[in-house]
Amino acid sequence: MKKSWHLSRRTLLRGSAASLALPWLESMSWGNEKQAEAGLPTRMCAVYFPFGVSLPPANHEHAGWNWFPTGSGKEFEFTNTLKSLEPLRNQMTVLSGLSHPNGRSMGGHDTGDIFLTGASFKGRSYVNSISLDQLVASHVGTKTRFPSITLSSDGGVGEPTRATTLSFSSQGRPIPALASPRQVFARMFGQEDSSVDAARQRLEQTGSMLDLLLDHSRSLRRKLGKLDQNKFDEYLDSVRSIEQKVDRSQKWLEIAKPDIDPNSVALDASPDGPREYIRAMYDLIYLAYQTDSTRAATYMLGQVAGATTVANTFPACIGLGGNWHGLAHGAGKKDGFVALGRFDQFLAEQFAYFLTRLHETKEADGTLLDRTLVLYGSSNSRTHQNRNYPLILAGGNGLGLKHGQYLNFSESTPMSNLFVTMLQAMNIPSDSFADSTGVLSELHA
Numbered sequence: 001m002k003k004s005w006h007l008s009r010r011t012l013l014r015g016s017a018a019s020l021a022l023p024w025l026e027s028m029s030w031g032n033e034k035q036a037e038a039g040l041p042t043r044m045c046a047v048y049f050p051f052g053v054s055l056p057p058a059n060h061e062h063a064g065w066n067w068f069p070t071g072s073g074k075e076f077e078f079t080n081t082l083k084s085l086e087p088l089r090n091q092m093t094v095l096s097g098l099s100h101p102n103g104r105s106m107g108g109h110d111t112g113d114i115f116l117t118g119a120s121f122k123g124r125s126y127v128n129s130i131s132l133d134q135l136v137a138s139h140v141g142t143k144t145r146f147p148s149i150t151l152s153s154d155g156g157v158g159e160p161t162r163a164t165t166l167s168f169s170s171q172g173r174p175i176p177a178l179a180s181p182r183q184v185f186a187r188m189f190g191q192e193d194s195s196v197d198a199a200r201q202r203l204e205q206t207g208s209m210l211d212l213l214l215d216h217s218r219s220l221r222r223k224l225g226k227l228d229q230n231k232f233d234e235y236l237d238s239v240r241s242i243e244q245k246v247d248r249s250q251k252w253l254e255i256a257k258p259d260i261d262p263n264s265v266a267l268d269a270s271p272d273g274p275r276e277y278i279r280a281m282y283d284l285i286y287l288a289y290q291t292d293s294t295r296a297a298t299y300m301l302g303q304v305a306g307a308t309t310v311a312n313t314f315p316a317c318i319g320l321g322g323n324w325h326g327l328a329h330g331a332g333k334k335d336g337f338v339a340l341g342r343f344d345q346f347l348a349e350q351f352a353y354f355l356t357r358l359h360e361t362k363e364a365d366g367t368l369l370d371r372t373l374v375l376y377g378s379s380n381s382r383t384h385q386n387r388n389y390p391l392i393l394a395g396g397n398g399l400g401l402k403h404g405q406y407l408n409f410s411e412s413t414p415m416s417n418l419f420v421t422m423l424q425a426m427n428i429p430s431d432s433f434a435d436s437t438g439v440l441s442e443l444h445a
Contacts, residue, residue: 040363040364040371041140041143041144041292041295041371042140042295042371042372042373042399042425042426042427043140043289043295043296043297043368043371043372043373044132044133044136044295044296044297044372044373044374044375044422044426045285045289045296045297045298045299045372045373045374045375046115046116046132046133046166046297046298046299046374046375046376047298047299047301047351047354047374047375047376047377048112048115048116048166048298048299048300048301048377048378048379049301049302049347049377049378050112050301050302050303050304050309050311050324050378050379050380051302051304051324051325051327051328051378051380051383052328052378052380052381052382052383052385052390053067053081053340053341053344053378053381053382053390054066054067054081054331054337054338054340054341054344055067055068055331055337055381055382056331056332056337056341058070060337062335062337062338062341063079064079064080065079065080065081065337065338065340065341065342065344066079066081066337066341067079067081067082067341067344067390068094068096068390068406069082069094069406071406072406072407072408073405073406073407074404074405076094076405076406080341080345081341081344081345081348082094082345082348083345084345084348084349084352085348085351085352085355085392087352087356088352088355088356088359088394089403089404090397090403090404091355091359091369091394091395091397091403091404092355092392092393092394092395092403092404093392093393093394093401093402093403093404093405093406093407093443094391094392094405094406094407095389095391095392095393095406095407095408095409095418096388096389096390096391096406096407096408096409097388097408097409097410097411097413098388098389098391098409098413098414098415098417098418099379099386099387099388099389099411099414099415100114100115100118100379100386100414100415100416100434100435101411101414101435102114102118102119102120102121102434102435103118103379103386104386104387105386106121106161106386107161107384108304108380108383108384108385108386109161109162109304109305109384110161110162110304111304111379111380111386112162112163112166112300112303112304112379113128113160113161113162113163113168114128114379115166115377115379116131116132116133116166116167116168116298116419117129117130117131117132117168117172117434118414118415118416118419118433118434118435118436119172119434121161126160126161127172128168128172128173128174129168129172129434130168130169130170130172131166131167131168131298132375132419132422132423132433133148133150133166133167133296133297133298134148134167134168134169134170134175134296135423135428135430135433136148136295136296136423136426136428137295137296138170139426139428140295140296140426140428141294141295141296143292143295144292144293144294144295145188145255145257145293145294146188146288146293146294147294147296148167148175148294148295148296148297148298149178149184149188149284149285149288149294149296149297149298150165150166150167150175150176150177150178150297150298151177151178151179151184151281151284151285151297151298151299151300152164152165152166152177152178152179152299152300152301152303153179153271153277153300153301153302153309153310153311154177154179154300154302154303154309154310154311155176155177155178155179155180156176156177156179157174157175157176157177158174158303158305162303162304162305162308163303164177164300164303164309165177165298165300166298166299166300167298177298177300179310181265181266181267181268181269181277181280181281181284182267182268184281184284185260185262185265185267185284188257188284188287188288188293189257189258189259189260189262189287189291189293190257191257257293258291258293260287260291264283264287265280265283265284265287266279266280266283267280271310271311271313271314271317272313272317273317274311274314274317274318274346275318275346275350278301278347278350279350279353279354281299282299282350282351282353282354282357283357285297285299285354286354286357286358286361286368289358289368289372290361290368301347302314302324304379304380309324309325311324312324312325314343315327315339315343318343318346320339320342320343320346321339322339324343325383327339327340327343328340328380328382328383329383331382331383351376351392354374355369355374355394355395358372358374358395366397366398369394369395369397370395370396370397370398370399371395371396371398371399372395372396373393373394373395373396373399373401373422373425373426374392374393374394374395375391375392375393375418375422376391376392376393376394377389377390377391377392378390387411389415391415391418393418393422393443396422396425399425399426400425400444400445401425401443401444401445402442402443402444402445403443405442407440407442407443409440413437413440414434414435414436414437416432416433416434416435416436417436417437417438417439417440418440419433419434419436420432420433420436420438420439421439421440421443421444424439425443
C-alpha cells in the first residue's frame, strides 16, 4: 500500500539528474580587470601517493635510496631519490616525523582517506570531515570558475577507507575525481556547443525544478521517521549543491573560458604510459592556476587498495618490474630498497617538472609558485606504517614562508599543524584544523 509520504523513484531521479544536465559554466577571473583590484590570488595543491617510500637504514649499503635527505635544517643533502628537486631547494621544505594521530592505529591501507582531513574512524564508523582543499575552496572558490578541481589516476570516489579521491565536502562526503586528461581539459577549457541563450534557459528551468523539489521536500520531511529523515537530508544536501552550481552558472554564464591550445597537453595520455599521464595531469593543474580557473586542486597519484588500483601497474609500465604494492612490500629484501627507491625517484622527477613550470612562470614581481602552496606526500612511511609521513611543502615564498630546509618533528606534533600553517599563509582565518595544537613556526620567514 502506497503511503502519502512515499517518493517515487522517478521524482528522485529527476532531482538528481539536474546535476548531469548542467553545463559547466562557472566563473573565472582570468583576463578580468577586477583581478588586479582584488590583488594577486593565493592557491593550494595537494598531491598524494600510496604505500610509503624506501627507507634503508643510514648504515645500509643502499642508504643513498632513502627518501629523506641527510643532515638537517639548512645543512641537508638530497639523496638519489629527491635529487631532481635540487634546483628548487630554496622553494621547498622537506618534513619528517609528522602524521595524523587518528591514523596511527588504522590499517595501513586505510589512511589515504584522511590524508587531507585528519579525521578519526572509530570501530566500524566511517564519518569523514572536510578536507583541507575544500576548506580553502570555501574561502577562495567564489572568485574562480571552478571552486576546486579533483583529480586521481583511478577517478570516482572508490569505497570507504579505499577512496579514489583526496577531497571531502563539509559533510565529509567524497568528491568524485576525474581521471581522463581529455575530460578534465574539456571541462575546464572546452567551449559549449549550445548558445548562451539556450544555456540560460536550461539553467532557469533547472532552477525552477529545484525550487519546486525543495518546497515539496520541506513538508515531506516532517512525515518521515528519524532514520529516513537522515537519509533524506543527505539527498537534500546533494540537491542544494546542485542549486549552488546553478546559481554560479547563471552568474558567470557570459564569461568566456580561456582559449587554450589542446595540443599543449597530452590529452590522450593514459595510465599505460605513467610519465606522460602524470605530466598531463600536472599540466592541467598548472593551466588551471595560470588562467586562474581555480585556486584549489588535489591529485591522488594512486590509492592504497593494493592490486585493485590503476596506478599499481605504473612501475611495470616504466620497466621497473613488479607492481607498486609489491615494490613497497619488497623494500628491505635483497635490492628491494633500490627498486622502490627508483620508483620514488621517478615520482619525484614528475613532481619537479610540475614545480619547475610554476616556478618559471612570472606573476607580478614573482612567480606562480611564490603564491601557491604545494603539498606532496604519503600517509605511510613504509607500507602499513602510518607514522613519519614523507612530506614536502613547496611554494609560498611570497606568502611569508621560509624554505630551503629539512625539518624533523616528533610525534607530538600532528600533521594538522602544517594545515593551519598553510591556511594562515593564505590569509584564511584559522586557529585550528582537526586535531591541531598550533602552527609550524619553523616555516615562518
